[in-house]
Amino acid sequence: MASNYTPPVQLLIDELGRLPGIGPKSAQRIAFHLLKIPADDVNRLAEAIIDAKARVRFCERCFNVADSTLCPICNDDGRDASVVCVVEESRDIVALEKTGEFRGRYHVLLGAMSPLEGIGPEQLKIRELVARIEPEGIEEIILCTNPNTEGEVTAMYLARLLKPIGLTVTRIASGLPVGGDLEYADELTLGRALEGRRNVAD
Secondary structure, rough: OOOOOOHOOOOOOOHHOOOOOEEEEEEEEHHHHHHHHOOHHHHHHHHHHHHHHHHEEEOOOOEEEEOOOOHHHHOOOEEEEEEEEOOOOOHHHHHHHOOOOOEEEEEOOOOOOEHHOOEEHHHHHHHHHHHHHHOOOOOOOEEEOOOOOHHHHHHHHHHHHHHOOOOEEEOOOOOOOOOOOOHHHHHHHHHHHHHOOOOOOO
């Protein structure tokens, strides 16, 4: 079907539409907003994207986003290295940090297991998590994957993998709605979920 827009506008809409959570209507709205605002504003946005892509990397220890070898949390000697909270994405760390309840460290899987999308354990940072256990003296791993199908499958896989090693493996309490995402939960709910974490059954 032929586009009603000139090629540069259609290309902009198409590229915006590839972003997660941006449907065709939102892509059109953002595209026309960018076309209306001053060139300086657009240049600032473009430069921020290019700069972030060039400078931001993954922490070598936990795979959180960082602008140096280690992220600020891994660089903080005041954190409890014996407890590690496993999350799917870096944005989940931001949500958990807002609760003020957790003083351990994190490990970002960079996704969740999803057989339908061809994402198995090999595509996630699970090997790297296991490699951290002995050198860092980790005693407890809190599974903070999202309370949806992919998150639950990932948590069950990790529990079966980690419990035989002799670790305490806990799962955040179900104060979170099933099918929800951590990043959208309020601080109080997340804080209570962390406090009420339970041992993962075999």
